[in-house]
Amino acid sequence: MSFIQVRDVWQAYGGRSIIERVTLDVSEGEFVSIVGASGCGKSTFLRLLLADERPVRGTITVDGGDVAVEPGRERGVVFQRYSVFPHLTVRENIVAAEGFNTASGWLFGAAKRTSRERADAILARIGLNHVAEQYPASLSGGMQQRLAIGQALTAKPRVLLLDEPFGALDPGTRVQMHDFLTELRAETKMTVFMVSHDLEEAFKLGDRVLVFDKPRWDPQDPGLYGATITYEFDARDGGMPYQHILDRYPSLKPQAEPAPERLLEPA
Ligand SMILES: Nc1ncnc2c1ncn2[C@@H]1O[C@H](COP(=O)(O)OP(=O)(O)OP(=O)(O)O)[C@@H](O)[C@H]1O
């Protein structure tokens, strides 16, 4: 049985189908990139993997168990609008991330001291130990993003979920973050899901690239059908040509015009 098993998963909100018939097997340690037009349900799929919400149909198991039985702890998550607390120092942000894993949500006494030491080890790992006493506002975008990743890694998750994690960063900082993530992967057996609007990034970092899209389309009722995985690419060589995806999905082009309602005519 594969590490992560997604079987015929459907999700709908208020009678509107968002995701349908998603089936996927992921081995432990794989890096899965997810691309697709805006609004097609990529973030929704990550929330299902996080067990933040339940699918209306289908099952998701992690290591053979129901995804909802082991909430959070095994899964770290980083969203583009990162979740660092502005009123806490860099170190306190890491300690807080750990505190959220305790029953009460807060740590006291000796537990707090060891937590601080662990936080400092993580800060050294992500290269932020020299700014441990500073507040996030005084950090660059790349440093804040590293802090957000540090928070997500605090619980040593087996699965890291990244939702457009590098979208807000300048190209140079982005490449630094790619290297950082690649190093982390080499050291851990983390399984990673990354949603990205940048195809080059998706292929560079991913072992696999999944394309989400609606294969069925009713012009009378655009909300009738949901999106599913319409393409899957082996990206282990890091740079397969993806021009034909760009041709089909203009919204994925760098600096594309604002996306029209419908990006892809049915095949
Ligand atoms: N909790 C919710 N309740 C109702 N509708 C929702 C909810 N969450 C998402 N949606 C709708 O589901 C659809 C898919 O949203 P989702 O955020 O998953 O798309 P996405 O692929 O991540 O888009 P983007 O690339 O813009 O981030 C959208 O039409 C959105 O409005």
Ligand SMILES: [Mg+2]
């Ligand atoms: Mg999204």
